[in-house]
Amino acid sequence: MTTNTNHRPTFRELMMEAEQLPKGEAKLAILDEAVRLADSAQDVMQGYQARVQIVETASFSGFPLRALVAFSWLLGQWDKHEDAFNTFHLLWYYKWVLNKASHFPDITMEQIESLLADMLERYRAYGYSDRTYHHYRFRIAMQCGDREQAMEHYEAWTALERDDLSDCKPCEQHQLVKYWAFMGDDERAFEAAEPMISGRMKCSEVPHFTFAALLLPAYRLNRVDDAEVLQKKGHRLIAGNKDFVEAFGDHIAYLTRIDVKKARDVFERALPLAVHHEDPFEKMMFDSSAAGLLKRMAASGYPYKLRLPASHPLADQAGDFEKLARWFEDGATATAASLDRRNGNEMYAALVRSRIDVG
Amino acid sequence: MNEPNAFRFQVNLGGMIDILSNHLYSSPKVFLRELLQNATDAITARRKSEPGLAGEISVELVGEGSGSSLVLEDNGVGLTEEEIHQFLAMIGQSSKGNRDFLSQEITFIGRFGIGLLSCFMVSDEIVMITRSAQEGSPPLEWRGKADGTYTIRKLEIEVAPGTKVYLRCKPGCEDYFTPGRVGELLYHYGVMLPYPIRFQYEGGLQTVNEHIPDWLAQPDVIRTRKQEALQFGRRLLGETFTECIPLQTSSGRTGGIAYILPYTVNLNAKKTHRVYLKQMLVSEKAENILPDWAFFVKCLIWTDELQPTASREGFYENERLDQVREELGDSIRRELIRMSAYEPDRLQSVIRLHAHSMKALAAEDDTFFRVIYKWLPFESTYGQHTLGELMERSRKLGFTRTVDEYRQIAHIAKAQSLLIINGGYVYDAELIDRLPEVCPDVEVEQMASTDVSLAFGDLSEPERHQYYEALRQADAILQRFRCRAELKRFQPESLPALYLASKEYNAMRSIELTKQESTPLFASILTNVSNRYHEAAYATLVLNLNNPMIARLFAADAGAMLPTALEMLYVNALLMGHYPLRKEELSLFNEGLLRLMDLGLNGNN
Structure with a gap:
């Protein structure tokens, strides 16, 4: 509640204000404002700084399109001044953006393929393994309803050793749960979810997604009590x-x-x-x-x-x-x-x- | 089991201690908590069979800093040789269930062995002299070293049942062996323990927990003894407070005091509630014991119904914790509601500091919203006011969903005394949206920036006819900016033109800007996803016929003047609305300025 409409806050003030807010629309509005200031001043570093925050915020508060727009800009700048920015962050954000691309019907299959190829090329250029590429191909195949591709890249993904760009273990485990549900095997989906149900595996999005994804399988398996607990606990998380x-x-x-x-x-x-x-x-x-x-x-x-x-x-x-x-x-x-x-x-x-x- | 004299741990003790100190416990200082815990458990266990026994814990610090030693003694149940092996050699396996009187969770809360091991964080050797209260048990001396070996021998002296633990200060741990530090830690950990803790050091003797506050049983009494409660909070939490709220669950097994922070904290602030489990301090940074919205209080909480995590510094998320959290939240909520009825001034001062927190709670809870909505502050075109004040001014409230839209509307709404609330901050729009549920006679309306048109006066028929051609030209000039022109009459007269963009237009504009900066692949993807905006993405330049300059511009046959003047008005309106200019707009501005100067000079000649 610090913005006074008569005073135009500086870039720094905006970034500080944004920092204090939880991830969400209000924070994004302030970051957008910061971007506008930075762009008006043609200050690339500031523009970069604010957009990194937009990607981080938007990706986890339900604004994948805004994340995509900000990331597109970051990637463009990165290609222009590769040494100036943190490579690892960009390679990491790429996964978030790629993951949501298949959610948009306006993005064509060719474009998705090009994104996967682009990501792979960049990952290889920095010495990372193909594991993350296969993992995301596997996820996208599930998302697009391609069983064969999903199976193929599931094999390729799990055969490789984890590296620094691998998703955290709970997130990967969640994908296994989704995989079995996708393949129509509710029992195995439940088995794969055991580490989440027992509370041993968790991160900022797991078991939130997992519990939700298990509800209909639990209903189909007639596991009434499990479903009730998962629903209650899961809803509290989200x-x-x-x-x-x-x-x-x-x-x-x-x-x-x-x-x-x-x-x-x-x-x-x-x-x-x-x-x-x-x-x-x-x-x-x-x-x-x-x-x-x-x-x-x-x-x-x-x-x-x-x-x-x-x-x-x-x-x-x-x-x-x-x-x-x-x-x-x-x-x-x-x-x-x-x-x-x-x-x-x-x-x-x-x-x-x-x-x-x-x- | 007791033939050999030297025994070896089954695990590498050095590694174990490292795990304890680096991964389990937040700080070595917890060794004192663990010792107090063991002592308390031992006394409680002995009192099961000897109810009349007066428990007592004494702590003595000999010397100071390096070379000093610390002795902690209790008159509890003591240990037999067999128990020593069980407790110390089977680390990690809970002692519970091994002995009848210790098997009940309530009487024996500590895990003796692992607790004792924590002392290796501050001492290379631990000596324990213990005599079991069991008939005929001999006094025993246990000597454990950090390398993992320990010895036990029978002592030929006469000692009363109980346990005495000796620690010698390890290099680097001198800070934990000063009278000030030990005294403070004993107070923090043990202030609520039911057995007196006497602390002796060179030059002093004190009883640490002399005065156990009676509000442990009845938190409500702090209402009449506020100063005392505030004083207590100050000592334990290290901050000066001016307001506190009693906490209690329906089971009576969890209670506490919530101190209202005397300064504003942000939504992401770390929560550092202090929790006593079974009268022993277990956590100084418990985060999950109160609902998320309660970030404006710092609490002292005592409970005997929650399950601590392995480090005993937090609690397992389970149904029980859920319920406790809910009920503690209820206590706070009820007190705020009570304040609203009996002490509205007090509540208002809380709201002034913690508006965010109050709004978070109100967003979650209808009842609470109903009670406090009048006092919640909002930014509006009438200034910063409480909702109650704003409702007195008007029963019809407009609000925007974003700060951006608010800013676009604000200056014209102000000029026309329209009441519009900025709903762009967290929770604000959500709350205003729900206001009619609480006050049926209030009307709220969400305004998009393009909606201020309701404040615009339309042109009369003859005027429309008169300006038809000029307006058509204006549209043509602005078309390349995906902008159209409108001619209206509105206040303030001093404002020649207003630029109004839909949310979609702004999104579109930012995508267009990004495409110029990104890679070809991403540019093509952006093109595809921006298709969805095309229909709704437009902007309007509203020209004010009340403004004398606009009136002159359109009255005269501006001719060659019109394109430049409109472009300049367009850029000027963008700047007024704080929009960054695209490259072509910037050059337009520069060229236009020169052309106008030129025209002006020609006119003067």
């Missing part, structure tokens, strides 16, 4: 954080099948975070789960007025569940169609359907 919109979708989808009232509470709390989310994939996962819930609510006929954020396009129709369900459904199926078109398969159409039609 509540209020825009970085976990996909995970909110998982929670809503699971709870819709178990306890509609709880699902509704989670939905109402998470909706303001999801409504204008930058990440089309995550938003799709949220929206399809929301549509499933709203359809259930419409079918039950129980009168209720949802708490919708003022900025929601249907904010004035908070009691019309059918209309709301359709709105969420339309958004989700449109994104699914464009992702599938890009990926050349129908994985998301099917996935989204399974969330919308709870039955």
Whole structure:
């Protein structure tokens, strides 16, 4: 609460103010301002400094597009003045940006391939192994519904020794959980999640994502008690954080099948975070789960007025569940169609359907 | 088991001590905590069979600094030879379950052996003389060395049951062997222990925990004995406070005092609550014992229901901790709500310092929001005011979601006395958005910068007709900036033009700027992802017909003058809105300036 609108803060003041804020929109707004100042003054070092903070903040608070824009600039500067900046950080950030690229249907398969090749080339130039490249190829293959590629690069990735650019162990373990769920083996997904469930493996995003990803498998395996604990613990970890919109979708989808009232509470709390989310994939996962819930609510006929954020396009129709369900459904199926078109398969159409039609 | 006289540890003790001191404990000073813990446990265990026994712990510091030694004695249950082997040779295996009276978690909280080992952080040799309270047990001397060997021998002297531990100051640890330090540490760790701790040193004798505050059982009493509680907090937490709140859970097994920090802290500030587990200080930096929003207090907490982590400096995240955290949070919340009813001035002074924290809590909790919304401060076009004050001025509140949008709107809204709140700071927009749920008669509206048009006066039909052609030209001139012109009437008259950009336009603008700086691959990707912005990405230059210069510009047949004048107005409006100029805009500005000077000079001639 220090910005006075009549005084224009300096770059340093802005950076100090940003430092005090938690990761999120308010912090990004201040960093954007810092970037604007730096750019106006044509100060590359300051522009670099502020954008590093944007990448760090945006990547973990649900703004992948802003991270991409800032990173693009950093990479451009790095190629111009390679010695001036910290190489390791840039190589590390590359993973974050690459990981989210496949979430955007507007980014073509060729572009994703080029990004992977570009990353590999840069990693090799600095003496790092191909392991991280294979790991991300594996992740992207899963994200794009390519089983063969996923299996191939899973093998290649796990055959190599870790190095300094490897993701932390909990994050890698989480990918194994996702892999088995992706392959349709819920049992093995659960086995792979044991280190997270027992609390031995954790980092800033694990087990947050893991617990969410296990909810529907647990439901399918009829592990009722496990699911209940995972839901409770998992939701506490992610509540209020825009970085976990996909995970909110998982929670809503699971709870819709178990306890509609709880699902509704989670939905109402998470909706303001999801409504204008930058990440089309995550938003799709949220929206399809929301549509499933709203359809259930419409079918039950129980009168209720949802708490919708003022900025929601249907904010004035908070009691019309059918209309709301359709709105969420339309958004989700449109994104699914464009992702599938890009990926050349129908994985998301099917996935989204399974969330919308709870039955 | 007791034929040989020398025994060897199963592990490399040197390595073990290294692990303890470098990885488990935060500082060597915890050896005193571990010794107090062992002594307390031993007394508690003995009192199980001898309820009348008055427990006593005495600590003696002989000498000072290097060459000094420290002796800690208790009249507890003592150890038999077999127990010594069990406790000391089986490090890492909990002592619990080995002996009946020690098996209950409540009576024996320490892990004797590992506790004793921590003394190797400050002493190369540990000597312990102990006699078990069991009938017929002989006094024993145990001598352990840091290299991992220990010996045990029977003593032929007569001693009362209990345990006495001798430590000799290790080089480099002199700081832990001064009367001041030992006394302070004993106080910090042991102030709540139920058995008196007497500390003797050259030139003094004191009872460390002479006065055990009675609010341990009943935290509520601090309401009537505030000064005392503040004094207590000052001694233990090392800070001067002016406000405190009693804490208690429904089970009565966790209580405490929350001291309100007398200065503003930021949201990411480290939390350093001090927690006593079963009357013993276990943590000076417990982070997870209060809800996240409670970052404006520093707490003293005592509990007997939480499970400490291996280092005993934090707590395991489990259901129990969850519940305790929730209930401690409730205590704070209830007290704030109570203040709002009986001592609103006090609450306001808290809010003034800790607005962020209060907003974080209000965002999470409807009930709390309902109680305190009136006192929450917001920045608005009427200045910095509380929500209550703002609501008295107007029942209709506009707010922006970002600082950026606020700034675009602010000066014109101010000129027209429109009340608009800056919702760009953490939690602000979220709270305003929810205000109507709490006060149904208040109307709130989220404003985008393009919405201030509601404050613009439209032109009359004849005016529209009159300016139609000039406006069309203006549009054509500004088109290359993805900007269109509008002619309106608004306050203040002194403002010739206002530049309004949608959020999408700003995102688009920053992507365009970045593309020029990035690699070809990333530039192509940016092009693809920016497609989504195209429809919504536009900017508007609103020209003010109330401004005499604009009126003249459009009234006269400006002709050749119009392009330059508009471009200059455009750049000027960008600058007023704090937008960085693109290269082409900057050169436009330079050229335009020269051309205007030229025109001016010609006009004068």
